[in-house]
Amino acid sequence: MNIDFSSQIQYIVALLPEVLLTVWAMLILLVDVFQKEDRSEPSSPAIAWLTLLGLLLAGAANLWLLTLREATPTGVIALDGFRVFTNFLFLLAGVLFVLISTRYLEEERLRLGELYVLMLLSTVGMMLFAGTRDLMLIFLGLELLSVPIYVLTGANRRSRLSAEGAIKYFLLGAFSSAFFLFGIALVYGGARTTNLTLVAQAIGVDGLRANPLVTIGMALLAVGFGFKVAAVPFHMWTPDAYEGAPAPVTAFMAASVKAAAFAAFLRVFLTAFPGLYDTWGRMVFWLAILTMVVANLTALVEPNVKRMLAYSSIAHAGYLLVALASASVIGAASFLFYLVIYTLMTIGAFAVMVAVAGRGEEWLDIESYSGLGWRQPLLGVVMTIFLLSLAGFPFTGGFIGKVFILRAAVEKGMNWLAVILVLTSLVSYWYYLRVAWYMWFREAPAGAPQPVRTPRAMTAALVAAAILVVALGVAPGGLLRAAQDGASALLQAPAACTYGRSPARGGGAGADVCHLTPRRPLG
């Protein structure tokens, strides 16, 4: 099917997974509120299965998107391999979140139904954030992604820490959204369009036609993205928000929200600002260095495993920024590949943390992991796999992902970034392996909950994630090819429409933005 956005139906077709997920979320909201006799009654576990079903349906719809073809590369809603790839990633993170969180939410007496609805809506926001080509829609996606996450962070109303994290995250998030919006306004002021492809044309290949407004706007957009991906120096909220949020929500935030922000970062900067690479390449270069160094050094001295994993996720943002800075097909492919691995291992490690933390999240200290490996070999082994992969040990996905990122950086001639990536990874071995060391070479502390209980759904998710992490480390071929397809879709120069081409008549309003008349010269 050819999509040219000539009629309204085509928008719905192009947005099928998102529409489906939104409708499903509203359905769950109603089912949840109607199946209870009394308001104080907890939601039934069936809600969790219903949520999973919705995510799977959206996955099927996403697969179906592959049969669509776009008429122009300027369509507001992207229909490329990149969008399908990232959509699958967000859905996968959603499925893992449901699997690891059900028991926890029930035990903590949190409202299952509402939280899953918020998670679904946030996933829709992520899909819009990373899958659209218009800055206004991207902003809409950003807000739709963020607002439910603010609520999820403060979901545990009985915990002061949760409230503190939520209010911090909300205030700083709103602040960064303002930066982002101001950036959009300036880019629009300079380029006179919010469509990413058309912005790129207005800037020109070499950036010489760029208005200073566009450059400043781009920098402000980078601030907004930097906040969402928690790059140093915009990371201050991260440890507090991650520590305060209910543990499964932290896993979801660290994996999904960050992946979405990164995917959108990549799409916006590679599609709209390739001509300004000289400017933003250097900016991302320094962001990457700062992020890798500061996060890894801070994580070294962090005894609380939840906070340690928060810093670890900041450090991984640094590695991903290296891939972004290299801005090539191989860079973008390694970026997508690493995002998948990162999602799997981060959610995995956080899930083990959820299990160990126990009721009321009492056991967050590294001491709680003492002897876990011998007491519960399965949990110990999967946690060790996740930790090794996070550190970048050979034969795990994390290693292969880092090797690809290194290759991309070296090919672009950014040897310094490569060197710092390797050095900081070596540093990170210390704090990851410390947890593993406690698990296998320490005696269990007195009074620790024994054994740590893991519900069946969580065990299944953990084992599946661990197997995938190892399998992708040994045989990365298939995923890498998919990542390359997604990446090249993003980096293809829009040959079909060139700047200043004569307007073609026909088609509905906003149907074919490619053929608009040349814009008035600036100034």
Added chain:
Amino acid sequence: MLEAYAPILVLLAISVLNAVGMVVASHFLGPIRPTPVKRSPYESGITPLGDTRERFSVKFYMVAILFIVFDLETVFLIPWAVSFRTLGLFGFVEMLIFIAVLVVGFVYAWKKGALQWE
């Protein structure tokens, strides 16, 4: 181009001078003889009771939030109704979807007891 804004600047300067001048002048020129009655927040009003920073029920916020939802609905509905003919079937369906989404939220809030005062 900037010269066009000069009168505005002059106006701004005059109004600021005027405002500051009046306050300063009354401070220096006016006789000040305070009495307890004169110093109370509302000189000829009711004597304030208790602290202003009082906690009040969360129900007020619920009503306020629900009000915003329907307020926004009106904001969309009125322009839509005015240009109903030009928008045609598309606009009609679009508005139906918009209202359907709001109704879902409303039903949820109702069922949840957000409209119950007791």
